[in-house]
Amino acid sequence: MTLATDPSFVSGNLMRHVSVMSLTSSIGLMAIFAVDLIDILFISMLGQEALAAAAGYASTVMFFASAINIGLSIAAGALVSRALGGKDEQDAQEFAASVAVIAVIVGLLVPLLALPNMTWLLSLIGAEGEVAIAAERYLWIILPTTAISGLGMTAVAVLRAYGDAGRAMYPALVGGTVNAVLDPILIFSLGMGLDGAAVATVLARIATMLTAFYPAIRRYAAFSLPRTRCIVRDFRMTSQIAIPAVLATIATPVGSRHCHT
Template structure:
């Protein structure tokens, strides 16, 4: 069977090229999403009512947890489908894709049923009250019921990546971002719907995204089988084993951000303002780094399924090489542009000093975050998803708080940023070490807790009857 027919696109060819193409195309879609999110806030801010922008901020806190669940399900779908394709088992690939899609839709329907009746309580936990809480609730009553569409589109895009279709996985995100960007000003300003208009634009963007993603997956690869209850029930365990650790790992990120923000607040509003600018700059400038885990995962999965551990090892190495090259180039660009970037945000005093610190040497620390992402991709696709949870939580707690406090005590606000970077470097080294151990013995637990399977090749599902 030809490569185009097997779908195991990554089991042959230059791995550095595969890593580069998958990462760059994934980052374009991711960057488009971040750009539209930023436009949302800009348009809402242009209304001149601070409470609307605050309501959108509180709503985004609630939406984050729904997104985290969908991200976890998409990681599971991509890992399982890619591994089946590497084994040249199209039946399992289609069944895994269908089961993941059904689970994503089911979760996306149940979640709003649980959250919406308790919206006042949930927004209260986030700190919203009064009219702002009412505005945020109105926004969420429009968006949350479409969580199933967001989950289905994420799973389908992950399936497209599992087939090695880098461009196909990019197009739905670009279409959704385009729809949102066009409809936002129309619904917010022209029709006068304000915050509700922004929510409606997001709903229509999700509809366009899932429609294109499903169309591409079905037309190009017949990627889904007809869902059967017995298959969904049988695949639920395998999906949950990867999705749950991925969800828990994703939730760790805002915890680390909150810790750093709290420490930075000790040094005044200028320090917090600088951190806010840096946190908004990172997703745009280093979108390739953020996309790396999802982009490189299918390459691990296909080669692991094919038993090509030599190519799994090479994928890990090439991922780190590509990461280093990208981070050095972008950090150099930020350094050259540090003056106009600081001027863009009208930064002076401590704010400008902190921005210069980041736009100088500390931007290079994004390499350590990327190394953790590469390692997490190896954990998720080689049968150890719980390691990604442990690494993420350790990095954003033990690798953040003590270092931010210690270095902050010496160098103030600048020390908080330096401490965060040092902690990241230490836990990146741990993640890389553990990733290499997993690749060396994928069926064996590197921490010697237990054995995963009797031979050197993981079989996630055996005796799958009725397929």
């Protein structure tokens, strides 16, 4: 097992660091959002407008859950990279573990709070009748895996903090591929329709998380065993980074929605 003892971004060509990390991050983000696009594309092939609309409304709700996970992943990357830059690997491991635990806690709270109120939430964005019922069923399958998605994003951010651009990009590509392969099988071959798209997304999230955690643990030993003291200590710093990042992520779509109402 190889431990990262030398930070990747404190030496070498700065332009190369920026270019490589920006390119791989862009590809990874496109793959993440491609999952939703693939779902809607295959659902639309069923020729049922209500199901396609339901997938669209559900994607809007899922975006806000994803925004929280994106904010937490930004916090993980910032805290871990800072520790590695200071050549304090123990702190880096503890930060990674703390954010991972926080991501799990938040990932459990989101569906616990959202799902019982899903009819009301969908009505806020205009979903009604058959469309709302289908969207709610879709979300009851996917939202409980918010914690899995959060863990995957956190592990990817940690890999990026270690400067491993390639391995940080692969999880999103694997998840997108799994989703693209399973969607037609579950939706059409097994006749599961919208439920099949949801199940494909769940399996894609699991594949993404496993693909991210394996190199993070195996190659870098990037996570320590979580300790309550460290989690409590790191919660404030995580929140200070994650909350503004979440607000920045949701500001544009919320502002756009407001302007068109």
